[in-house]
Amino acid sequence: MGEIELNIGPVHPATHGVLRLKARVEKDTVLGGDVEIGYLHRAMEKIAEQRLFNSFFPNVDKLEYVSALNWEILYASVLEKALGIDIPPRAKYIRVILAEIQRIMSHLIFIGAFGQDLGNITVFTWALRERELLMDIVEKISGGRLAPMYLRVGGTEYDLPEGFDSMILPVLDRLEEKVNKDYKAVTYENSLFKMRTKGVGVLTRDTVKKYGITGPNMRASGIERDLRRSEPYFVYDSLDFDIPVEDAGDSYARFMVRIREIQESIKILRQAVRALPKGNYINKQPWMFKIPPTEAFVRQECPRGEGAMFLVTDGGMKAYRLKIRSPSFYTVQAMPEIIKGARVADLFTIIASLDPVMGEVDR
Amino acid sequence: MIINFFYTIVREFFSVRVSILLSVIILFIIALILTVAAPLILGWVDRKFAARMQSRYGPMYVGKFGLLQNVADFIKLLGKDVLSNAYVDGLAFNIAPLLSSAFAVAMISIIPLGSASLEIINLPYNLLFIYIFMALSPLLVMLGGWGENNKFALLGAFRGTAQMITYELSVLVVFMSIAFVSGSFDISAIVLSQSMVWNAVYFPVLFLVFIIGSLAVIERAPFDMPESSQELQAGWRIEYSGLRYGLLIVGDYVKLLVISMLAVYLFLGGWNGPLLPPLAWFWIKTAIVILVLMSFRWSLNRPRIDQLLDIGWKWLLPLGVLNLVAVMVLWA
Amino acid sequence: MDLERFRERFGDKVKIDKNILTLADKKDLIRVVKFVSKYFDVLYMLIVVHRPPKFELNYIFSRYQDQEIIQIKVEISDKENIASISNVFKSAEWEEREAYDMFGIVFRDHPDLRRILLPEDWPGHPMRKDFVVTEEIKHWTGLDLKF
Numbered sequence: 114m115g116e117i118e119l120n121i122g123p124v125h126p127a128t129h130g131v132l133r134l135k136a137r138v139e140k141d142t143v144l145g146g147d148v149e150i151g152y153l154h155r156a157m158e159k160i161a162e163q164r165l166f167n168s169f170f171p172n173v174d175k176l177e178y179v180s181a182l183n184w185e186i187l188y189a190s191v192l193e194k195a196l197g198i199d200i201p202p203r204a205k206y207i208r209v210i211l212a213e214i215q216r217i218m219s220h221l222i223f224i225g226a227f228g229q230d231l232g233n234i235t236v237f238t239w240a241l242r243e244r245e246l247l248m249d250i251v252e253k254i255s256g257g258r259l260a261p262m263y264l265r266v267g268g269t270e271y272d273l274p275e276g277f278d279s280m281i282l283p284v285l286d287r288l289e290e291k292v293n294k295d296y297k298a299v300t301y302e303n304s305l306f307k308m309r310t311k312g313v314g315v316l317t318r319d320t321v322k323k324y325g326i327t328g329p330n331m332r333a334s335g336i337e338r339d340l341r342r343s344e345p346y347f348v349y350d351s352l353d354f355d356i357p358v359e360d361a362g363d364s365y366a367r368f369m370v371r372i373r374e375i376q377e378s379i380k381i382l383r384q385a386v387r388a389l390p391k392g393n394y395i396n397k398q399p400w401m402f403k404i405p406p407t408e409a410f411v412r413q414e415c416p417r418g419e420g421a422m423f424l425v426t427d428g429g430m431k432a433y434r435l436k437i438r439s440p441s442f443y444t445v446q447a448m449p450e451i452i453k454g455a456r457v458a459d460l461f462t463i464i465a466s467l468d469p470v471m472g473e474v475d476r
Numbered sequence: 477m478i479i480n481f482f483y484t485i486v487r488e489f490f491s492v493r494v495s496i497l498l499s500v501i502i503l504f505i506i507a508l509i510l511t512v513a514a515p516l517i518l519g520w521v522d523r524k525f526a527a528r529m530q531s532r533y534g535p536m537y538v539g540k541f542g543l544l545q546n547v548a549d550f551i552k553l554l555g556k557d558v559l560s561n562a563y564v565d566g567l568a569f570n571i572a573p574l575l576s577s578a579f580a581v582a583m584i585s586i587i588p589l590g591s592a593s594l595e596i597i598n599l600p601y602n603l604l605f606i607y608i609f610m611a612l613s614p615l616l617v618m619l620g621g622w623g624e625n626n627k628f629a630l631l632g633a634f635r636g637t638a639q640m641i642t643y644e645l646s647v648l649v650v651f652m653s654i655a656f657v658s659g660s661f662d663i664s665a666i667v668l669s670q671s672m673v674w675n676a677v678y679f680p681v682l683f684l685v686f687i688i689g690s691l692a693v694i695e696r697a698p699f700d701m702p703e704s705s706q707e708l709q710a711g712w713r714i715e716y717s718g719l720r721y722g723l724l725i726v727g728d729y730v731k732l733l734v735i736s737m738l739a740v741y742l743f744l745g746g747w748n749g750p751l752l753p754p755l756a757w758f759w760i761k762t763a764i765v766i767l768v769l770m771s772f773r774w775s776l777n778r779p780r781i782d783q784l785l786d787i788g789w790k791w792l793l794p795l796g797v798l799n800l801v802a803v804m805v806l807w808a
Numbered sequence: 809m810d811l812e813r814f815r816e817r818f819g820d821k822v823k824i825d826k827n828i829l830t831l832a833d834k835k836d837l838i839r840v841v842k843f844v845s846k847y848f849d850v851l852y853m854l855i856v857v858h859r860p861p862k863f864e865l866n867y868i869f870s871r872y873q874d875q876e877i878i879q880i881k882v883e884i885s886d887k888e889n890i891a892s893i894s895n896v897f898k899s900a901e902w903e904e905r906e907a908y909d910m911f912g913i914v915f916r917d918h919p920d921l922r923r924i925l926l927p928e929d930w931p932g933h934p935m936r937k938d939f940v941v942t943e944e945i946k947h948w949t950g951l952d953l954k955f
Binding site: 141228231232233234235238239242299303305306308309456458459 | 700783
């Protein structure tokens, strides 16, 4: 029938957001394609130039909406680096705890959406059920579920609630039990699932290095690199955890890396909650402050890769230029090359396993 | 035979020809009611079962325990606007759902409904006839896919047909083996021959082949690739809406009921069993089989279409044929 | 990372300050970037800062085996164009498209320079400091519609 152009349009239940993929298909093989982004562009960087530093926190939440606190932590870190201030140790531990909670939540959504794209709707509801438990905790801490505007320059807005460890430790136990038993039976130990994901969408190391892909996608192709280990920020150097690496580079490997990351995050959380020091939770700054003219660059390990922010200030109360580097931007850029040679039915598997979130691609 | 029962009653009052006509009409109405009741009840079970597996409640408000939810949905489907693409092929487009539900009514009419002479019409070859009605589904899929005048629907119809034809062969081999062993194509006779030992004990491999094959023939998840709602947006059924869609769903659930009943008749001893009356035994066994088949839909993900055809041709069909040959050799 | 080798190679065409290299002339960009590509794997970020009337481009390169990064600063003025580095670093393709989209900087020899985040026919380049929301843009975005 020749070559047809299959438009997997921005409005599609299986594209993880508004991503437009124009694939050229011949019979059952994809020859290549074009990716079009920009359907969720909200001019975050321009707004950053028009808001006071502290007033921009709500916008940073909406960037990667499945794990909002990671980006808030990044923005607070870049402001603190530009100001040159330190944060008290309790604030560092709180930030680590929040970052890992949000990482687990983001990976749970990945599991659910991946299973759903393959046809198993039950896993989606199970993953959301576990995510609800964590969201309850985030709500008790900060007051917001999906968009907790909790971080401030120098620490956090409120302290952790009393009895925090008795809140979170049972949740972690239950999460570990579910991931190691229930999800195993319907996903990673299930032969139908393995049949569908092994060998599909292989991402070679050269492609990873060519496009600058980072995060779990990179670790599933055999490159062992994690900013929490190689460039430790906050208190990661005093916590004991492993970095999961797989060699195969296919969708199954990407899934397994994220499952292991959930298990590692549970380990980190247990240690951090036990080691939480008492004391100040914020190094309080005035609400409106000026930053002398400087440049600050901070990068941290977000659930999808290495996120970074570059802040240029000019001595005023607003940022002069804030540039946000989102890891999914580079993953989506590499998509036309990854889908070459795949079957049409595997397109959705590949897109789901790369886990892009359009909120941070388009900003 | 139920039709006999009504004939004897009606014959008291009318002449032969009129009473034949009347009994046929009554039986048609009964078959129609049963055909419509199947998706209503099975649909409720499906939805509640799926909901409880997924930590949610399922239908709760319409009728006690949500029992009337499917009734409400069916009435909603009746009230929908009759939409169709301007270029559909009228005959092909409309005939596919009509034939699908007509075959459903036919299957319900000839299959025994739980005990020895409790079928609506008695045919000595009812296993073969049920197979014929199920085996005509690829034709309906092609008619529907062609009639919709939509390139992607046609692709989905090709895949559905390929899947169905592959697995029908395995199911046919299973039926032939069982008929050979029991000596007849009549379901009542097959059940009678299992009064000592169930066939599933002698032929576990055939049982497995039957379960997998028949799930793939009726296009039920996890084998619902042609209709996969996450990827291809309903495949070959994409242009069907309203009443036509409802009739296709009726066909689906009736086929699910029929294959569960067949699994019980052919392999699990039909209505044989100690203490309880045969009717109770039969429906208990069928209920268990239906619940197991439903749980497959909600807990497994789909294989790819080429993987599915692989399994059908490379594994199920050879296994079934080997088993048939072994049965013929051992019995002779 | 020891940037001495850059000083040896390029002499006074670059000014080195910690790990920030400032190029004196934008024509040397391709040669410097090719030298960088021997030591670094990927373009990490491209930050364009508009200090009217000049644009300051910051290229941040990073590599996979350790945490070293290097930042290269170039200044161009309005209406000038600059060579594209997407032949050397493939990950620069979309970053340069975004710089063109937001600031209007034209990159020579770019394989596919068109708007990436905004629609194809959007008027103006919004991240510039002299960007004003004109009537045309208000109508484009529907800000002036009354319901």
